[in-house]
Amino acid sequence: xxxxxxxxxxxxxxxxxxxxxxxxxxxxxxxxxxxxxxxxxxxxxxxxxxxxxxxxxxxxxxxxxxxxxxxxxxxxxxxxxxxxxxxxxxxxxxxxxxxxxxxxxxxxxxxxxxxxxxxxxxxxxxxxxxxxxxxxxx
Amino acid sequence: xxxxxxxxxxxxxxxxxxxxxxxxxxxxxxxxxxxxxxxxxxxxxxxxxxxxxxxxxxxxxxxxxxxxxxxxxxxxxxxxxxxxxxxxxxxxxxxxxxxxxxxxxxxxxxxxxxxxxxxxxxxxxxxxxxxxxxxxxx
Amino acid sequence: xxxxxxxxxxxxxxxxxxxxxxxxxxxxxxxxxxxxxxxxxxxxxxxxxxxxxxxxxxxxxxxxxxxxxxxxxxxxxxxxxxxxxxxxxxxxxxxxxxxxxxxxxxxxxxxxxxxxxxxxxxxxxxxxxxxxxxxxxx
Amino acid sequence: xxxxxxxxxxxxxxxxxxxxxxxxxxxxxxxxxxxxxxxxxxxxxxxxxxxxxxxxxxxxxxxxxxxxxxxxxxxxxxxxxxxxxxxxxxxxxxxxxxxxxxxxxxxxxxxxxxxxxxxxxxxxxxxxxxxxxxxxxx
Numbered sequence: 001x002x003x004x005x006x007x008x009x010x011x012x013x014x015x016x017x018x019x020x021x022x023x024x025x026x027x028x029x030x031x032x033x034x035x036x037x038x039x040x041x042x043x044x045x046x047x048x049x050x051x052x053x054x055x056x057x058x059x060x061x062x063x064x065x066x067x068x069x070x071x072x073x074x075x076x077x078x079x080x081x082x083x084x085x086x087x088x089x090x091x092x093x094x095x096x097x098x099x100x101x102x103x104x105x106x107x108x109x110x111x112x113x114x115x116x117x118x119x120x121x122x123x124x125x126x127x128x129x130x131x132x133x134x135x136x137x138x
Numbered sequence: 139x140x141x142x143x144x145x146x147x148x149x150x151x152x153x154x155x156x157x158x159x160x161x162x163x164x165x166x167x168x169x170x171x172x173x174x175x176x177x178x179x180x181x182x183x184x185x186x187x188x189x190x191x192x193x194x195x196x197x198x199x200x201x202x203x204x205x206x207x208x209x210x211x212x213x214x215x216x217x218x219x220x221x222x223x224x225x226x227x228x229x230x231x232x233x234x235x236x237x238x239x240x241x242x243x244x245x246x247x248x249x250x251x252x253x254x255x256x257x258x259x260x261x262x263x264x265x266x267x268x269x270x271x272x273x274x275x276x
Numbered sequence: 277x278x279x280x281x282x283x284x285x286x287x288x289x290x291x292x293x294x295x296x297x298x299x300x301x302x303x304x305x306x307x308x309x310x311x312x313x314x315x316x317x318x319x320x321x322x323x324x325x326x327x328x329x330x331x332x333x334x335x336x337x338x339x340x341x342x343x344x345x346x347x348x349x350x351x352x353x354x355x356x357x358x359x360x361x362x363x364x365x366x367x368x369x370x371x372x373x374x375x376x377x378x379x380x381x382x383x384x385x386x387x388x389x390x391x392x393x394x395x396x397x398x399x400x401x402x403x404x405x406x407x408x409x410x411x412x413x414x
Numbered sequence: 415x416x417x418x419x420x421x422x423x424x425x426x427x428x429x430x431x432x433x434x435x436x437x438x439x440x441x442x443x444x445x446x447x448x449x450x451x452x453x454x455x456x457x458x459x460x461x462x463x464x465x466x467x468x469x470x471x472x473x474x475x476x477x478x479x480x481x482x483x484x485x486x487x488x489x490x491x492x493x494x495x496x497x498x499x500x501x502x503x504x505x506x507x508x509x510x511x512x513x514x515x516x517x518x519x520x521x522x523x524x525x526x527x528x529x530x531x532x533x534x535x536x537x538x539x540x541x542x543x544x545x546x547x548x549x550x551x552x
Contacts, residue, residue, distance in 0.1 A: 027304065029549075030548070051237050054330040070198075094505040124542075135443075192464060231367070300488070328549050342480065343480075346459070346460050346478075350438070
């Protein structure tokens with residue numbers, strides 16, 4: 001696992017908590033905040049943005065990652081997620097991480113009240129993954 | 139249609155063009171840039187961010203809208219999209235606009251070379267729409 | 277608009293109503309049924325299938341269309357949707373119709389109690405659409 | 415892991431291979447077939463159905479699962495996936511499995527030429543998952 005400096009970890013968690021407040025989640029009532037450390041050294045935050053047509057909503061993790069990539073980054077180095085129960089990223093968010101992260105990227109899961117803080121690598125959360133290389137093997 | 143000041147229009151188009159350069163579209167080879175004017179008066183840009191698992195990618199319009207909403211906005215006032223052929227937002231992007239915009243929101247479609255510039259309202263692009271009110275009618 | 281024989285229309289609506297009963301919609305409490313007439317002359321039904329990770333769910337219309345296409349069809353000829361309030365297909369479902377239907381395909385919207393029955397063409401519901409041709413214009 | 419009778423396994427793989435032929439994948443050129451054994455004892459097949467607006471496409475696994483659920487099933491018991499290189503389900507497909515399967519459900523990955531056949535449990539492919547229980551913990 002890549003080592004993540006303590007100040008980076010604290011910044012990520014604090015940013016995720018801050019963005020959770022901007023969550024638009026009237027349908028699930030499950031607000032989520034996320035924050036990504038990108039290769040440019042900046043931290044990008046996101047919140048879940050739901051939709052009355054439920055499949056058209058987006059999770060906080062993907063909002064944060066898409067922000068980072070659309071600013072020109074092509075690599076993310078760490079991600080933190082905050083929910084009331086330290087919920088884990090859904091499979092689709094793990095897939096989006098897979099496109100832009102190495103398998104040893106740290107994924108930090110925390111609860112809003114700070115009582116739970118866990119850390120996994122992306123490879124632990126998405127083993128035997130599908131990725132860009134699969135499409136090249138004609 | 140809401141009137142959009144000329145300088146706002148120019149800023150939106152210029153921002154969309156700028157973000158198009160950050161498009162991650164190795165699978166479609168169809169780069170898209172978008173820019174949203176939000177209720178806070180700021181312009182948020184986005185680019186399409188694709189994925190080897192194609193359904194997990196996201197269009198430029200939704201990247202830009204999700205940025206605006208995750209910063210605390212709950213209303214978007216105008217959007218511009220730039221592609222090589224003045225391509226239109228897909229249906230899913232129109233649905234996400236529907237959640238956060240009035241039906242008279244201007245949607246500006248332009249080509250990178252500036253040869254095409256069209257304007258529609260959201261209501262023109264997504265008539266007889268599904269929206270938050272549908273879920274309330276028990 | 278293509279003419280749709282009355283018996284086809286009745287079959288589509290009846291099939292959509294039947295599939296609505298199989299809806300898995302514990303998160304929205306908004307059950308939807310849909311039915312598609314495909315080029316092979318068969319009718320394919322679908323219901324909305326939601327997910328605790330909301331963006332990973334799927335609307336009834338897309339479930340029905342994906343069934344038809346995965347059985348070998350490449351064209352759909354008509355679609356009916358049934359909900360409690362004659363709700364309309366979301367933008368993403370309109371986009372999936374766009375890939376496999378002509379713009380004059382009938383889209384029939386009905387309420388479960390039969391009090392509302394409206395009909396539109398796909399072109400009316402998704403004007404100035406994005407489609408396969410857009411990707412070819414290099 | 416649940417034991418899967420050999421004839422069920424063979425039926426699943428054969429069905430997935432059959433449906434792969436119906437794949438609509440002009441954008442990725444990566445055809446996928448899938449087959450699901452549902453609680454009603456029937457096998458449901460699916461293929462990937464792509465879209466010019468790439469995020470509006472759907473993977474073969476989800477097409478097959480949505481078929482099974484929309485026919486009234488609420489549980490799937492096994493799934494097989496066939497691609498040219500024994501590619502794995504994307505994260506979003508794993509998430510949809512999670513809604514309707516136990517963590518010991520077998521997921522069989524095979525190559526079209528039969529040279530590769532691997533088996534995992536869903537829990538191995540989606541550890542520390544997000545699921546319906548997460549939304550209940552207010």
